[in-house]
Amino acid sequence: MLSWVVESDSACTRSLYRLVTEGAAERCGCLDCQNFQTARPKNFPTPFAELLTSLSVDLHKEVGVSLVAPLEGKRSLYSGNYLFCGSIVAGRPHRGFPFLAERVDVFDQVHPEAHVALRPFSGSDLPWRDQPCVRVEFLVVLPWVLAGDRARPIDLDRASRDEPSS
Numbered sequence: 001m002l003s004w005v006v007e008s009d010s011a012c013t014r015s016l017y018r019l020v021t022e023g024a025a026e027r028c029g030c031l032d033c034q035n036f037q038t039a040r041p042k043n044f045p046t047p048f049a050e051l052l053t054s055l056s057v058d059l060h061k062e063v064g065v066s067l068v069a070p071l072e073g074k075r076s077l078y079s080g081n082y083l084f085c086g087s088i089v090a091g092r093p094h095r096g097f098p099f100l101a102e103r104v105d106v107f108d109q110v111h112p113e114a115h116v117a118l119r120p121f122s123g124s125d126l127p128w129r130d131q132p133c134v135r136v137e138f139l140v141v142l143p144w145v146l147a148g149d150r151a152r153p154i155d156l157d158r159a160s161r162d163e164p165s166s
Contacts, residue, residue, distance in 0.1 A: 002116070002118070003108050004091030004092060005088070005090040005091055006055075006087065006089060007089055008085065009085040009132075010056040012085035013083075013085045014058075016083075016127045016128060017057070019127040020061045022061065023061040023062045023065070024062050025062065028065075033067075034146060035076065035145060036080075040062075041059035043143055045112075045113050048114035048116070051110055051116065052136065055084040055136070057082045063081050063082060065078055066078065066080065068139070071141065075143055076141070076144055077140075078138075078139070079138065080138055083125075083133050083134070083135055083136070084133065084136065085132060085133055086133070086134050088120060092106075114138065114139070114140045116136055116137065116138050116139075118134055118135070118136060119134065
């Protein structure tokens with residue numbers, strides 16, 4: 001269950017996605033984005049895919065995506081966002097970063113490997129400009145499905161041991 005209640009306009013969302021020719025992964029074309037493009041949406045955790053589908057989001061047309069970090073076991077953590085027409089009517093307010101003294105997890109876990117946060121969107125990106133929209137920010141773990149090398153996983157435990165002490 002999400003911390004937000006939204007009203008969505010499925011007809012508007014579908015009509016705007018028809019005007020979008022490709023997702024951010026296709027526009028970029030780097031190796032990390034090629035992997036995201038190949039892995040999504042069939043490797044999205046089911047609750048994440050169902051949430052996006054319920055909002056009439058085209059799972060092949062993310063607005064933005066980037067690799068956060070390669071993970072052990074040929075998996076990768078990605079962040080990105082999708083848009084849908086509608087508004088947030090209740091729930092956790094967006095406080096922005098940095099959070100003052102309050103510890104708040106801004107993402108809701110929809111699956112152990114998928115987290116989302118909802119934010120009002122007021123950007124100038126076409127065709128979304130001048131439409132009441134909500135941005136679905138996500139963190140999702142996907143498998144590395146491309147053949148060949150990828151960046152080496154970061155071993156945070158070792159990195160912290162290797163740092164010089166002050």
